[in-house]
Amino acid sequence: MVKANIVLNAKGLACPMPIVKTKKKMKDLKAGEVLEIQATDKGSTADLQAWAKSTGHEYLGTEAEGEILHHFLRKGEENFSDSVPAILEISLEAFKQKVESDEPLNILDVREVEEYEEAHIPGVVHIPLGEVEKRSNELNKDDEIYIICHSGRRSEMAAQTMKKQGFKRLINVVPGMRDWTGKIE
Incomplete structure (x- = not known):
């Protein structure tokens, strides 16, 4: 160890x-x-x-x-820049309204397999956070993508990773599935 x-x-x-x-x-x-x-x-x-x-x-x-x-x-060097580009956020309530309006949305769920299988929003794409870097090519870099996890932290990390890969229209759903009251599968 x-x-x-x-x-x-x-x-x-x-x-x-x-x-x-x-x-x-x-x-x-x-x-x-x-x-x-x-x-x-x-x-x-x-x-x-x-x-x-x-x-x-x-x-x-x-x-x-x-x-x-x-x-x-x-621990890395002290002078490493802790400032990362800001990711747009949407409140869970505003996101729920978009989902319920039936407008076409691109939603990425980055929770672990067990969490996803327990309950998820219908029609989402599921890529666990640990696989986002290598599997983000499954998504269109020009699309607006809403990213959700349990609380909003992992989805923010996924968005940071994707932003570095050239995705420009990423929106973090906060707080996430922990407080989701809409339809689930």
């Missing part, structure tokens, strides 16, 4: 809390030091990989020990 300078207990927490706690704890480390995040949320692996990449930290890997996932991140 990788030797960590600090251990963060994120067991029992669901998205977006492992990322929120990781972001706060990372401030306690110096560049080059390693943070171990102990989590039980299966989606935390893809979340932490994407977050590390977007913030200049190094994802070192994940080791499973029963139900506990031990994620390891090395």
Whole structure:
């Protein structure tokens, strides 16, 4: 197992809390030091990989020990720009009105397979966050795309990844499926 300078207990927490706690704890480390995040949320692996990449930290890997996932991140250089281009947001209520109006929409659900299979908006495209970078070519870069996850955090990371690939009309749905009350499959 990788030797960590600090251990963060994120067991029992669901998205977006492992990322929120990781972001706060990372401030306690110096560049080059390693943070171990102990989590039980299966989606935390893809979340932490994407977050590390977007913030200049190094994802070192994940080791499973029963139900506990031990994620390891090395803090990047202090001068890495934490400012990423802003992604447009739409409130869940305004998004629900668009969905219910039956106007044609391109919706991308970036939750993990288990979350998606439990319930999703009819007609969405499903690409888990961890696969967005390599599968975004399945989508049209010129389309307006609404991106949704559980809370709005993973969808924001997916949008950042897609923006770097040339997508220009991305809209993050906030807060996400956690509070969705519309039709589901």
